[in-house]
Amino acid sequence: MSDVHTTVDAKGLSCPMPIVKTAQAAKTVPSGELIEVLATDAGSVKDFAAWTRSTGNTIVEQTEDDGVYRFVIKRA
Amino acid sequence: MATETQAPEAAPEATAEEQLTEAIAAAAQPASDDSTPLERQLVIINWSGEFDKVLPTLILGSVGAASGYKTSVFLTFWGLLPFVKDSKRITGDGMMQKMLSFMQRPGISHMKMSKMNFMGMGPWMIGKLSDQYNVASPQELLEACQMMGVEFLPCQMTMDMFGLKADDMIDGLGDPVGAATVLELMTENNTGSLFI
Numbered sequence: 019m020s021d022v023h024t025t026v027d028a029k030g031l032s033c034p035m036p037i038v039k040t041a042q043a044a045k046t047v048p049s050g051e052l053i054e055v056l057a058t059d060a061g062s063v064k065d066f067a068a069w070t071r072s073t074g075n076t077i078v079e080q081t082e083d084d085g086v087y088r089f090v091i092k093r094a
Numbered sequence: 095m096a097t098e099t100q101a102p103e104a105a106p107e108a109t110a111e112e113q114l115t116e117a118i119a120a121a122a123q124p125a126s127d128d129s130t131p132l133e134r135q136l137v138i139i140n141w142s143g144e145f146d147k148v149l150p151t152l153i154l155g156s157v158g159a160a161s162g163y164k165t166s167v168f169l170t171f172w173g174l175l176p177f178v179k180d181s182k183r184i185t186g187d188g189m190m191q192k193m194l195s196f197m198q199r200p201g202i203s204h205m206k207m208s209k210m211n212f213m214g215m216g217p218w219m220i221g222k223l224s225d226q227y228n229v230a231s232p233q234e235l236l237e238a239c240q241m242m243g244v245e246f247l248p249c250q251m252t253m254d255m256f257g258l259k260a261d262d263m264i265d266g267l268g269d270p271v272g273a274a275t276v277l278e279l280m281t282e283n284n285t286g287s288l289f290i
Binding site for chain 1 (some may be wrong): 157
């Protein structure tokens with residue numbers, strides 16, 4: 019797996035800020051590069067799935083560790 | 095006889111081949127405008143001016159823009175008042191307009207609750223809980239909306255009725271428009287619209 023281009027730390031934030039911050043960060047990430055998102059909002063699992071479907075980005079890795087959700091998203 | 099019949103057949107065959115070549119060339123052309131998918135759009139009519147109703151407008155607006163929807167928010171009636179600058183206290187020209195702004199202080203920091211307001215106790219308690227659970231404030235969400243490119247369209251009729259000037263309003267709003275503009279947006283294809 020190639021290196022992460024940008025990390026978005028959205029831990030502690032609730033809806034809609036993890037999505038909004040990720041979308042803002044995504045603007046600066048070139049196509050094909052990876053964005054790592056860390057979130058504690060339990061709704062973010064479904065929300066990031068929906069957001070990537072809407073925007074054409076792809077979740078390439080998704081893990082959960084002690085209440086912290088980690089998504090690695092490939093920029094469309 | 096046989097050669098005579100073959101000759102006219104040969105000509106249409108060649109034409110068919112030419113037609114096929116043309117068709118392939120046409121298919122290879124970039125798709126014309128009507129075959130590209132329409133841009134998805136979200137239109138929100140923000141009619142209410144209360145905290146608990148403006149909040150979902152700003153949440154859905156920011157996520158709409160973040161998800162690639164062309165997002166417009168029409169600010170009408172009470173829903174226009176939170177988009178007056180916080181620093182404005184009394185607005186309007188006539189006595190009635192001034193009295194209205196005194197009775198209902200404009201600005202995003204001065205929104206009330208639609209229920210459980212209890213002379214400000216409700217908003218204070220919700221503010222405390224929002225801090226505790228890291229819920230974004232209306233100010234943060236508005237900033238996110240504007241950064242993500244949500245278009246806020248003030249209602250011209252409401253501006254006139256409350257005596258609000260462009261200078262009374264926060265920066266970054268679109269030009270004031272009327273119902274026809276918003277209806278046109280709402281009825282376009284691939285458009286979701288909400289009245290809040």
